[in-house]
Amino acid sequence: MTGQAAVRRQAPGKLFVAGEYAVMEPGHPSILVAVDRHVTVTVRGCAGADVVVDSDLSPERARLRRHGGGLVPYGADGGQVDGLGHVVSAIEVVDALLAGRGLPVSPVHVSVTSRLHRDGTKFGLGSSGAVTVATVTAVCAYHGVELSPDERYRLAMLATVRRDTGSSGGDLAASVWGGWIAYQAPDRTAVRDLAQRHGVEEAMRAPWPGLAVRGLPPPRELALEVGWTGQPAVTSALAGRLDARRWRGTTSQRSFVARSDERVRAAIRALEEGDDDELLRQVRGARRVLAALDDEVGLGIFTTRLTALCDAAEAVGGAAKPSGAGGGDCGIALLDATARQDVTRMREKWAAAGVLPMPIRIQPTNGGLE
Template identity: 50%
Template sequence: MAARTTRRAPGKLMVTGEYAVLEPGRPAVVVAVDRYVTVTVTAAEDAEGADVVIDSDLLAHEVRLRRGREGLQVLPGRDPASARGAPAHIVSVVETVEQLRTERRLGLTPVRLSVRSDLHRGGVKTGLGSSAAVTVAAVRALADHYGMRLSREDVFRLALLAGVRIDAGPSGADLAAATWRGWVFYRSPDRQALLAGLRRHGVAHTLGRPWSGFTVRQLPPPTRLALHVGWSGRPASTTALVADLATRREWQRAVRSRFLDDSEQCVSAAERALLRDEPAALLDAVRTARGLLHRLDAETSLGIVTADLQRLCEVAESCGAGAKPSGAGGGDCGIALLPAHRSATLLRLRWTAAGITPLPLGVTAGAGADPGPEDRTAPDAAPYPRGHIR
């Protein structure tokens, strides 16, 4: 039986720091939730000329690709629709990991990547960071398949490098959550500088260099507050909202500077509250973060706070929770931190009555916890040394 390596990575929710974290060096607090994307890598036996085969429960057909000077290309002679269906994040992961191996004069073999996602409802994304989760899971699975033992930070760095090859705009906060899990404090590096480094020096050099502005550390979970998640029922495009914000004249003037500074203070307050396990202070930080998003929306007319998200927050607040939209807004999810003595059942019932779908999500354990059976190499996979990339 061929070696089979299965790895998974969780989805995420933003607690504080949305939009500001897009700026290099600016912070956010993000949390990983217990819904996963799972990637299994095997040798591509009988691949009929393909070097890489990708199948996914979100694709109508498998995608077959061949390595070439310009990267992975859809195998000639196949249905042209398969080219349109090629999952960009998976393709970029394969190209990035294999470029690293090529730069280190290590061999490549035909591989199959099978992707399964729990981060969608009926094929519709819910705003839990599925692109980041699949990127991290694919980096881990492919690297382990090739016998490369990566540190947690190496996984994150390769995942972010794979991401910036597609779009240097996203902060990487969702990748940090998918990598470290639990509650995470994160400052974003300069992704444009990383992209320039990739183009000029390649993957190995850029991977090993210091990344200006980058910080990540795990935070303790709150012991007297429970995280609840409501779905607005409307998917939103973070990429489109972020791109739209960059075009707003208001953002380019005083709005931007004030928002960034206020967001930094809010994130710092949330971090302190988690470190000290102060529930009232954390609720205040969440409410402040919501107010910052409302103010940004009012000043830029971006459409961050929809009627559904507003209703989600108001209902949660009526139940004693601190609530806010999570992420870029415009749809997707909102979060509520509910004191332990308050009724979670009442919150779910009121959300449902208001047209908000409660999502049965929990927070993952942080890095270092038992990863579970889906994160272990299958028994037929060969062992390999630990502690270095080879």
């Protein structure tokens, strides 16, 4: 494919509206939205290495060679892959797909640019998921393979579980389908084992226990406001604290998941029925469910700034909560879209608490869902 034109693909970031933590368990519901900030991946031919990766999420360029079904540094000057693990895994899983189909694999230069961080500090908008989706899509397209939305999600999930089965994949689904979605995670260990036993192609086509995705209508007359705490959080570290406390499988965990499921399913019904008041009520309830988990297990979900963010929204009649793992990153608020004075007052309270309002809109749906 020497001389082939470069291929560029984008994938949006995400925000959790409800269901974080519970969605880590296969088959339990969550609500996410895609946002209009993107990761862009450009793929072109290269010489001197099998794969070259550069990214504004990593300080160094990596030069890699294909070896034993994976990618390894190309000699002593191969550079570091720190911060590039999701990109590398995405390229490896595409290589496996191409090999399984008997297609040639070309040397590629993969460039990544992201609007999901500022000066290297992530906002908590799902940059890992977006870069994985954009990379599998772009590298496949460069090799002449166009993927359906379902195939993009599944290939991105297969790339993700090669590294870690802890991620729910909600960020991948939001990046693929856009808009508002209801999402239930598959059994990621089963997905990983399926790929290891039968290969990428068969794993993509097999049923995935627990997986469900469907599109949702947006609220009728509510605005989604986003506040950034300026404090980056690491989702895997927060989720890991639950494992360290031997919480999974306990009565406490089952109670939390049941309470979360009740709130999320009611919020889904409210969106489908166009009941904004009920949606606000359920989002406030989802905040309380997370707060109870935080009090019980001591994860540090609610920082001082996230608590102030939520309180400011509720003080003007809205509903708010951390988005995602908490411990920093972003919070969301839903308010009457016509009540601009309420939004202004809330933002003033945010500013006083050190919370930065972010000019974010919902990325429109890409279609392909019911």
